[in-house]
Amino acid sequence: MPGPIVAEGDRVVLRTVERDDAALLQRSSTDPRIRYSLGSIHHRSLAEQEDGIEHWVERDGSFVTVACVDDEDAPAGNPDDDQTTPIGSFSARHVDGDRAWLAYWLLPEHTGEGYGRDMATTGIDYLFDHFDLHGISAGAYEFNDASRGLLEDMGFTQVARRREGRYIDGDYYDEVQYDVLRREWESSEQ
Amino acid sequence: MPGPILEVGDGDDGLVLRTVEREDAALLQRLFADPYARLGLHEHSHKSEAEVEEFVEEQVEDDSNAGYLACVDGEDAPYDHPDEDETTPVAFLYAHHVDRDRPGVVCWMPPEHRGEGYAEPALELMLDSLWRTYDAHTVGTEVLDCDGFTRDLVESVGFVEEGCGREVRFVDGEYRDAVQYGLLREEYDEGARAGGE
Numbered sequence: 042m043p044g045p046i047v048a049e050g051d052r053v054v055l056r057t058v059e060r061d062d063a064a065l066l067q068r069s070s071t072d073p074r075i076r077y078s079l080g081s082i083h084h085r086s087l088a089e090q091e092d093g094i095e096h097w098v099e100r101d102g103s104f105v106t107v108a109c110v111d112d113e114d115a116p117a118g119n120p121d122d123d124q125t126t127p128i129g130s131f132s133a134r135h136v137d138g139d140r141a142w143l144a145y146w147l148l149p150e151h152t153g154e155g156y157g158r159d160m161a162t163t164g165i166d167y168l169f170d171h172f173d174l175h176g177i178s179a180g181a182y183e184f185n186d187a188s189r190g191l192l193e194d195m196g197f198t199q200v201a202r203r204r205e206g207r208y209i210d211g212d213y214y215d216e217v218q219y220d221v222l223r224r225e226w227e228s229s230e231q
Numbered sequence: 232m233p234g235p236i237l238e239v240g241d242g243d244d245g246l247v248l249r250t251v252e253r254e255d256a257a258l259l260q261r262l263f264a265d266p267y268a269r270l271g272l273h274e275h276s277h278k279s280e281a282e283v284e285e286f287v288e289e290q291v292e293d294d295s296n297a298g299y300l301a302c303v304d305g306e307d308a309p310y311d312h313p314d315e316d317e318t319t320p321v322a323f324l325y326a327h328h329v330d331r332d333r334p335g336v337v338c339w340m341p342p343e344h345r346g347e348g349y350a351e352p353a354l355e356l357m358l359d360s361l362w363r364t365y366d367a368h369t370v371g372t373e374v375l376d377c378d379g380f381t382r383d384l385v386e387s388v389g390f391v392e393e394g395c396g397r398e399v400r401f402v403d404g405e406y407r408d409a410v411q412y413g414l415l416r417e418e419y420d421e422g423a424r425a426g427g428e
Contacts, residue, residue: 138275139401140399140400175398175401175406176397176398176399178396178399198397199394200394200395200396200397201393201394201395201396201411202393202394203333203369203371203393203394203411203413204369204391204393204413204415205368205369205413205415206332206333206369206371206413207332207333208332208368213332213368213369218394218396218411220396220397220399222397222398
């Protein structure tokens, strides 16, 4: 189960990733409904994902959380199984530099419920509040309308389009890049 | 000194690509002292010669990357290891993730060799070698917007501007934009045909 609350949104909370959350994170590299749009070329075993938690999630410079929807009685500390529902993950790399890169995803069974924007804005607010970042970048394949729409809604600017930059889901697709600067994020009403 | 010849240019100026050897660390060290050039290697600071030797061993020699020294050979320079007076290294060319769809290209020429006319043919020779050797679909490169020499160079061989990360890197007192370039294999092939090669 995920651990204590790191950041709290309106409906979504971000909790720490614990080592027994590998099966949840593994979904991002396996589930055919999300892994292509995430660019997960190599699917991972549970053991590989556990290794990834120790070597990537827990590394300084990585900010990785489990997005959860808490029940009313869920504690700020470690919740029991029946007190919270993990719905996806919000993460950023290179938070120890001045430019971080975002990644986030929702499990398919929790999309369409309006959690994505709450998760992303909660995470980005936290990143700018607690890390000395000048800007945040994100990328999405050209066909990923949900992710691109969310980035645009949140005030990210499309800054580059790497043409046919990745072979994914059977063809070469453009990778569209976005970024937002701290002053832009802080001046917008989220 | 650089090692054996990997590719031979089609001009009569003696331009070749040779292997990067560990003893070339002192030359490459200057790249890491150049705040514009080191962007492409995702480095933020200078390195000691011993650190650059490690970079050669761990990165340049890794099969997922490819490094070259463009050299101007004298008339009798061998395909084998040259002597110091037989060749002059004029540029370092590097591609990371050559095993993926879009290798990232880094090209660096020491300032004393800029303006001699070797930069463009050296980068073309390196791209020829990449396309011959690896099945990359495109190549990319990222150049700080204030680095006019490198921007002109990559544009001269056909790289297309694809956008610009805003205020991505703090260099020389300011946050600088990083221009993103891409080049598709088919575009390069068409360019070569149009150029009569």
